[in-house]
Amino acid sequence: MTSPRSLFDAATQLATAPLRVAAYAGREARDTAKVAQEAILATGEQAFFALLDAVVTKMMEDQVIDRVLERAEAAGVAQRVVDRVLEDGVIEQIAERVLSGPEIERIVAAGFRSALPEEVIEQLLASEAVWILVDEIARSPSVTEAIAHQGTGFLEQVAGKARDRSRRADTRVQRLAQRLGRHGREDADTGRAGISPSPQIPGGDVR
C-alpha cells in the first residue's frame, strides 16, 4: 500500500524535473564557454609571442637596435641621461641607501661565511708575486727604521726605568749614610760630654 508521504515525494520529483534539466544544461554551457575562453586566450598568447618573436628576429636581422643606439649616441642621449642622474644626486642617494642599509652587511657576512676568503688567501699564499711584494716591503727603509725604532724604544724604556729607580736608590742610600754618620757623631759628642775632661773654674781659665 502506498503511503501519502511517498506520493508527495514522487509528485515533487515530477514537478521539479524540468528545473533540474535546465540547471544541468546551464552548467554544461558554462563549462563549454570556459573551455572556449581558455582556448582563445592560449591561441592569442601563442600568436602574440610568435609575432613578438618575429618582430625581434626581424629587428636583429636588420640591426635595428644598433641603429637606434647609434642615433641615441649621436644625439648625446646617454651623456644627457648621465648628466641628469648626476645633477639630481641620484648616485649619492643610491650610495647612501646602500651604505646605510643592512644589505652590505649581509653581503659581507655571507662572503665571510662562504669558502671564498679561504680560497682567496690560499691563492695569495701560493702566488710568488705576493712574497716578492712582502720581501720588498720588509726591506723598505721605512719598515726597517720602524722596527729598529721599536727595538731601541723598548731598550730606552727599560733603561729609563732603571735610571729612575737608581736615582731614587741614590737618594735613599745617601740619606741612610748621612743618618748613620750623624748618629755616630752624636754618640761621640755624648761620650765626650759625659767624661767632662776640663772642669770650668768661674772667673778664670785653667789653660
Added chain:
Amino acid sequence: MSGVQSQHGTDLAQRRAISRLRGEPAPSVAAASAGHYAGLVTRTLALALDALIIDGVALLVGLGVGLGVSLLHLPHDVDVVIAAALGAAYVAWTVGYFVFFWSSTGQTPGNRVMCIRVIDMRNRGPLKPRRALVRFIGLILAALPLLAGILMMLWDDRRRCLQDRLARTVVFYTDVPA
C-alpha cells in the same frame, strides 16, 4: 775657587733660601747637591754594565783564541806565553776602555745608559788621557780597602770617590739640569 765649585755654592745658597721662604728645614750640603751629582747606585750600575761589556768581549776573544790554540797542539811553554799575553791584553783592554771613553766623551757605554758623565772639575769637559789613567788607578785603589774609597762618596758634598779626588773629577747626571 773653580767654576764648578762656585756654581755649586750659588746653587746651594739658592736652595737654602727657598727652603727658608717655604718654612722647611734647610737642606744639608750633601742633600742639596744630590740632584746634580751621580750617586752610588747609579754609578755602580754603570760600572756593572761596563764590566759586562769588557768581560763579554774578553770572553769571546779568549774563547776564539783558546779554540784556535787547542787545534794547533802547541807545546806547554807556548801555551803559557799565549795565556800571559792574553792576560796582558785583557788588562790593556780594560784600561784602554775606560781611558778612551773618559777622555773622549766622558761617558762609557754604561755611563751613557745610566745618563751620567765624568768631567774635569777645572775645565768642565772631558778628562785628558793622563788624568783618565790616574782616575782608573784611583778606582782600583778605592776598591782595595773593602770599597772604602768608593763608599766615601756617601759623605761627600759632591759625591766624590777616591778616584774623583785623585783625578779632580765629578760625575754628573746628564739628564738633570745643573
